[in-house]
Amino acid sequence: MIIETSKLTKVYRTDEVETTALDAIEFNLKEGEFVSVMGPSGCGKSTLLHILGLIDNPTEGSYRFLGEEVSKYSESKRASLRKANIGFVFQSFNLIDELTVYENVELPLIYLKTPSNERKAKVDKVLEKLDMANRGKHFPRQLSGGQQQRAAVARAIVNEPNLILADEPTGNLDSKNSIEVMNMMKGLNEEGTTILMVTHSDEMAKFSSRVIQLLDGKVVSQ
Secondary structure: OOEEEEEEEEEEEOOOOEEEEEEEEEEEEOOOOEEEEEOOOOOOHHHHHHHHOOOOOOOEEEEEEOOEEOOOOOHHHHHHHHHHHEEEEEOOOOOOOOOOHHHHHHHHHHHOOOOHHHHHHHHHHHHHHOOOHHHOOOOHHHOOHHHHHHHHHHHHHOOOOOEEEEEOOOOOOOHHHHHHHHHHHHHHHHOOOEEEEEOOOHHHHOOOOEEEEEEOOEEEEO
16 A cells, blocks of 8 residues: 555644645555546645645644555655655646756756766656657747656656555646646556646546545545
8 A cells, every 4th residue: 555544634823724625634655556636626635645745744634655654744755755756747847947858857866966877868768758858958938838847757767666646637738738647647547647636627637537526624535
């Protein structure tokens, strides 16, 4: 099991207001699954993704990631675990404009202090895999939206992470490019990559094997 949560809760407090973003979430994710998380705006999807992605800690409850109880980890421990095991794909691509496609994809390996010859082999392999080898010297602004998201996916998988977290990965794409990106992600899943995706789109959710519905911070169906 990659992810196991029990009574996972996140409460945001100010001097005057207490808001429960996640309310006792019970959720498991097995290795090799492709799961979509759906629900209306404000239902807790992004909060859940941030906690499962080790960006934030829950207020209460248990979160086991790869068998480790991580709910009370410090930011530095979460960061180390995150960099080694999780790839992120965002709606807005989050590519660095001043870097080429090759350099963007290489960045996670630099953070992990991967030797240069190994970095080159990994980047070349993943760009070839995603049909982006001929775009390696291009800058993000020279690419279409679909190509930018392909580059972002390449960056997410270059270190062969245990888990891909995708936050509205087709949100900024037209229908043709959306289908292309989802077919690519479906192919990665069929090769063994575990994917958890937040989406508003019923059409995109059909690419996954299981759909979790959130409402008011609670799982209402899975």
